[in-house]
Amino acid sequence: GLEPGAFVELVVNADTKTLLVRPAGTGVLAIYRVSLRERKDIVNAISLLLNEGSELRYLECRESECVIGVFLIDVVMAERLSEKLQEGGIQVVEYSTR
Numbered sequence: 001g002l003e004p005g006a007f008v009e010l011v012v013n014a015d016t017k018t019l020l021v022r023p024a025g026t027g028v029l030a031i032y033r034v035s036l037r038e039r040k041d042i043v044n045a046i047s048l049l050l051n052e053g054s055e056l057r058y059l060e061c062r063e064s065e066c067v068i069g070v071f072l073i074d075v076v077m078a079e080r081l082s083e084k085l086q087e088g089g090i091q092v093v094e095y096s097t098r
Contacts (some may be wrong), residue, residue, distance in 0.1 A: 007071070024071070028097045029057060030078035032068045035091040042066050043095045052081055065093070072097075 002008065006032030022030050034045055042061060049070050050056060054077070062083035072078050078097045 013087065027071050027073050027077060028073050028075055030054070030070050030081065030095060031058070032070070032082065032085065032095040033093045034066050034085065035093050036064045036066060041090055044087060044088060047089070048084060048088050049081060052077075052084065053079065065072075079093050
């Protein structure tokens, strides 16, 4: 039931040494590139995203910028989270959804 480009969830069972691959369900992956003024900005950004119901999928930080990938229910939520990040003092350089 998997199609090219589908999001999947990997479940590892160390006891039985098995790996289960299953569809991750419906939703979108939102990628936010944010600019950081202080180190605590990344903690604030992640806290805000998680408190709003998103699921952290990716994080990469370099110097004063981070790329954060979260799984969301739809593109409307992605836009709303971008606005909430800005309201929380986090500069969103850009974001995209897949």
